[in-house]
Amino acid sequence: MKNYLLLIILFFVIYNAKCFSQEKTFQYYYNIDLNTVSEDQLEVTLTVNTPPESAIFQFPAIVPGTYKVYDFGRFVSELTAYNSKEELLEVEKLNDNQYKINDISDLDKIHYYVDDTWDTPMPNKVFEPAGTNIENDDVFVINNHGFFGYFDGMENFPFHIEVKKPSHLYGGSALTRSKGDSITDHFDVVNYHRLVDNPIIYTEADTVTLNVGTTKVFVSIYSPNKKLNADLVGQKLIDVLEAQKVFLKNQLPTDHYSFLIYLTDKPGISGAMGALEHWNCSFYFLPEESPAVILPVIQEIAAHEFFHIITPLSIHSEEIAHFDYMEPKMSKHLWLYEGVTEYFAGLALVQANLIDEETYLDALRGKIITAKSTYMDDLAFTELSKKCLEEYGNQYGNVYQKGALIGLALDLILIENSDGKYNLRDLMLELSQTYGSSRPFKDDQLFHAIDSITGVPEVKEFLEKYVDSPNPFPYTATLQKVGVTYLPEEVKTFATFGNIGISVNDDDEIFVEDIIDMDDFGKQIGYQVGDVLLKMNNTPITIENIGDLMNNYINHPEKFPKLKLQVRRDGKTIQLKSKTLILEEKEYDVFYKDENPTKEQQLLYRQWLQKII
Ligand SMILES: [Zn+2]
Incomplete structure (x- = not known):
């Protein structure tokens, strides 16, 4: 009986074991x-x-x-x-x-x-x-x-x-x-x-492996005409990653990362060049240009792709976490995934002096102009995101333009509301800790989550008004905070000197060479070919100062109600004079650093770019 029982038990054990081994994991x-x-x-x-x-x-x-x-x-x-x-x-x-x-x-x-x-x-x-x-x-x-x-x-x-x-x-x-x-x-x-x-x-194989802190960085490059190599590109990428490490409070969020770079000597069929981000790598398709041309481009794009490690890779909604390869559902938050990423890429590079301030500000200006001229300003960004696979596919590119400027606006709001102690980067790091790669947020609750983390009403207001609603973006007001003027259009006044051709004679004197295209002002003051210009509003004219004198007169007509010219004509010195003719011209997308920023603007500028305005 006992034995029998034992036999049965044995049989079951063997049978079960067999059964178990048959249930292979697919x-x-x-x-x-x-x-x-x-x-x-x-x-x-x-x-x-x-x-x-x-x-x-x-x-x-x-x-x-x-x-x-x-x-x-x-x-x-x-x-x-x-x-x-x-x-x-x-x-x-x-x-x-x-x-x-x-x-x-x-x-x-x-x-x-x-x-x-x-x-x-x-x-x-x-x-x-x-x-x-x-x-x-x-x-x-x-x-x-x-x-x-x-x-x-x-x-x-x-x-x-x-x-x-x-x-x-x-x-x-x-x-x-x-x-x-x-x-x-x-x-x-x-x-x-x-x-x-x-x-x-x-x-x-043209590869190199380098280290940034504890992160192992691998670069593989295909350069058909050997214009670039992995060592050269690797050094430039290390500079970018070092900058990003500093930006991320001295820690890169991965232990290894690969840059896979394909350079092409003929245009691709999609008509686009660029890169695609992944968790531990990014893949690049770029033109094989000389190192001087293409290395800065690689740096810029690499900065963008690498920062995707924050978002969407560490901060994303359920639509992305449970990615449906067959019938994808889009999240509302492309301003975050692509916009903030693009904003951070530029910001980290300028803060680390890998690009200069002028280049950075110029890039911001370019983003405003492209956003306004190419895309709809009266389309809520959340709507664009949600429907970017359908009716708003042609608006997608705005994620790199206005999307980045949304990042800028939020950054400035956070900095000014915390006396410079908290910025958008801090918010992103906090969000990535709250959520992280394996804990998605609900698409509809992100703004609420940001509000509870920051506790800054202006942030919530901004997100609701300019990201979730179709209100035109406050470009001017945003940049004004840091002492940068942006005007969609400005009426500029200027004077005319008569639109005459001038030249220099053998005695180094300036004379009127031609009056073919002379305008009404020129006719009124009465230039004649051969007139030697001696004095302008009582200042003697020389080869050295003629450019400044004319520019000053043309650009600041308010300073010169009249133009008085002493000229020599046929051996005689005579006076030509006329009331200044003030003309108007519209200039578009005027963008400049203010000459006399306020103390508040200077402070915010410094806290933002870590530079002195
Ligand atoms: Zn991207």
């Missing part, structure tokens, strides 16, 4: 071979260790950070499915991105070809940093969502990617190889999100 095993490019396509094989729970196999319609639907399934062809006996299973294509596989419980393998997006004749071109590129034996841009699909609802299962490659190509990525040799790389990621978040660029 895993995706992908194979791709970069040696076998045919017709600009790569062959992809997916093997599953156990049948998936869903019969729908799909590729993303959209990926995070792009804010545009691309339908990556469009680049997939000849998709076939097999059982373990290598027999074909029936596959039905549902739409551009989805396939239904019959007898899914028998599935062993899926096989298909992928064409790259970078040279496709299809419309709706993919922004290159989010796309794929196959250049046989030379360079491969593997944005994983372009090559690898997943089963509906099964994005949270692990992926194993095996890449066969020519031995002279190196796979640059933020991913660590789990194993491999000179002709094979293996990568393991915990889910589809991590896979999408980690592009790989295969190219002849």
